[in-house]
Amino acid sequence: MKKLERAFGNKLAIAIFIAPALILFTFVIPLPILHSFYMSLFKWDMLSTMTYVGFENYKELFSDGIFLSSIWHTIEITVLSLIFQVTLGLFLALCIVNITKGRKYFQNAFFIPNILSSAVIGILWFFVYNYDFGLINSILKSVGLDSLQQEWLSQKYVILALSITTCWQWVGYHMILYIAAISGIPQDIIEAAIVDGAQGLKMVTKIIIPQIRPVLRVSIVLIITGSLKYFDMAWIMTEGGPDFASETIATYIYRTAFNKLQYGLGSAASTFLFAVSILITVLINKFAAKREEMY
Amino acid sequence: MKVFAKYIKLSPVAKAIIFAFLTFYSILTLFPLIWLVYNSVKTNNDFLANPFGLPQLSKLQLKNYYDAWVTMGIQRFTINSLIISSVSVIFSLIISSMAAYAIERMIWRSSQKVLNYFLSGIMVPIQIILIPLFINFKKLNLLDSRVGLLIPTVAFALPTSIFILTGFYKTIPRELEEAALIDGCSVYKIFYKIILPLTMPAFVTIAVFNFLGAWNDLLIPLVLIQTPEKMTLPVGLLNFRGMYGAELTKMFAAVVISAIPSIIIYFVLQDKLLKGMIAGAVKG
Numbered sequence: 001m002k003k004l005e006r007a008f009g010n011k012l013a014i015a016i017f018i019a020p021a022l023i024l025f026t027f028v029i030p031l032p033i034l035h036s037f038y039m040s041l042f043k044w045d046m047l048s049t050m051t052y053v054g055f056e057n058y059k060e061l062f063s064d065g066i067f068l069s070s071i072w073h074t075i076e077i078t079v080l081s082l083i084f085q086v087t088l089g090l091f092l093a094l095c096i097v098n099i100t101k102g103r104k105y106f107q108n109a110f111f112i113p114n115i116l117s118s119a120v121i122g123i124l125w126f127f128v129y130n131y132d133f134g135l136i137n138s139i140l141k142s143v144g145l146d147s148l149q150q151e152w153l154s155q156k157y158v159i160l161a162l163s164i165t166t167c168w169q170w171v172g173y174h175m176i177l178y179i180a181a182i183s184g185i186p187q188d189i190i191e192a193a194i195v196d197g198a199q200g201l202k203m204v205t206k207i208i209i210p211q212i213r214p215v216l217r218v219s220i221v222l223i224i225t226g227s228l229k230y231f232d233m234a235w236i237m238t239e240g241g242p243d244f245a246s247e248t249i250a251t252y253i254y255r256t257a258f259n260k261l262q263y264g265l266g267s268a269a270s271t272f273l274f275a276v277s278i279l280i281t282v283l284i285n286k287f288a289a290k291r292e293e294m295y
Numbered sequence: 296m297k298v299f300a301k302y303i304k305l306s307p308v309a310k311a312i313i314f315a316f317l318t319f320y321s322i323l324t325l326f327p328l329i330w331l332v333y334n335s336v337k338t339n340n341d342f343l344a345n346p347f348g349l350p351q352l353s354k355l356q357l358k359n360y361y362d363a364w365v366t367m368g369i370q371r372f373t374i375n376s377l378i379i380s381s382v383s384v385i386f387s388l389i390i391s392s393m394a395a396y397a398i399e400r401m402i403w404r405s406s407q408k409v410l411n412y413f414l415s416g417i418m419v420p421i422q423i424i425l426i427p428l429f430i431n432f433k434k435l436n437l438l439d440s441r442v443g444l445l446i447p448t449v450a451f452a453l454p455t456s457i458f459i460l461t462g463f464y465k466t467i468p469r470e471l472e473e474a475a476l477i478d479g480c481s482v483y484k485i486f487y488k489i490i491l492p493l494t495m496p497a498f499v500t501i502a503v504f505n506f507l508g509a510w511n512d513l514l515i516p517l518v519l520i521q522t523p524e525k526m527t528l529p530v531g532l533l534n535f536r537g538m539y540g541a542e543l544t545k546m547f548a549a550v551v552i553s554a555i556p557s558i559i560i561y562f563v564l565q566d567k568l569l570k571g572m573i574a575g576a577v578k579g
Contacts, residue, residue: 009403
């Protein structure tokens, strides 16, 4: 088997196979992250020369009310997305695994929004929420509830409206994950629970949720990391407005760098976002690992 | 999948309630799309007069679709998107299968470290790298070019693709490669003649997954592409919302057109797509 080891341990072959991916990946993801941190220490608009300012950009960032409120909006969207998508997704999954007819139709109906591009979804929902000719207000009007008509993308409701659209887009995805997990619960566990008299809600809270905990964790991580980089819907539907009411960290980065040409400040915000993403991933993994040890 | 419903015996009333709820919620989910479709064949004035009502059959505006496709230029955006998505899928398949093969089937000490290095890319928010990418691409003259758009699109497809492929390569028996080796094949030939044909099922999953990812992506082309001639569908749509703001029903037609390819891909290849999504999430 010397020959085997020599053939599959061939250093040149390994290098040839791995090099394209390694080079491309390194130049597009890790190196720009470092570059971003480096640039966050400078003031630069691409026209004048770069000036080193130390941590001045970070000071400016955290004294900028719009940035601080963008952090708050990102948190709001994260919390609302978690509530909407996890509970609704779980509820839909529990409903679907309990029926035999029409399963395929319901799965497809709930999942379809997830395959559409955010441009399609954002423009569609921009029209759905419109005050004058939007779907929601015209339904309210046609059933005589004119008084409930709202400017749905107004300061008061915009975060809620965006979170509902995001739920529409993603709930089917999480539902699919939960259905796969519930279907994977070993039969004998369910049978034993039935023998022990577990019914309805008890079955859900005592058997199903603990059994699918790993998948629930994955879906929560995905929702949190997805909300941290929340950009598409906010940019397409409101451009972070009205009056920055739906500005998220991601739209702030985009606006600062590509509209205002403040590359240093934008890089500082990017570096902050990166640090937060890492922190949250580590925290969730630690916390979730501890919880799993307990069971 | 069927197992669960078999073991949990619900009363007919409970089943009826569940069924009614699911039906109601599915209508709620699909209605915005249905509303979009039937308004896309109205005249602008009819839509503004009665946004909720169905179109009159005598006044169907199929011309909206022609205008969206030809006059508004959805045609060009669709072609651009097709090119970028297809070419990036081809590159991501080649590059990620080579890397996954080296990581999973070749024998070297740091293979798992390199795998983890790639996998760490799954979590990186794309916004973080956009500013340096934009600046460096400007210096390299890659801004506003298809090649420039391809580079990050392929790179961001690598982590998940490599993850799925290494999982897949674990399951291939070593004997196949040994036999080929004895027959005098080199590793390159083994990869090309034996492994790649076996990889086809996994390739379909990754291809669908990456194609939709590239097709739907907004942020990378929004930052890197500037001239309308090179815009992809999402950016083009966004650009046109400003330009053709008053012709709402034509805009609806444009949105419907850009939704159709994703829906077709989904219905033709949904098993593969869902597989990729579940596999991608498990690592997540």
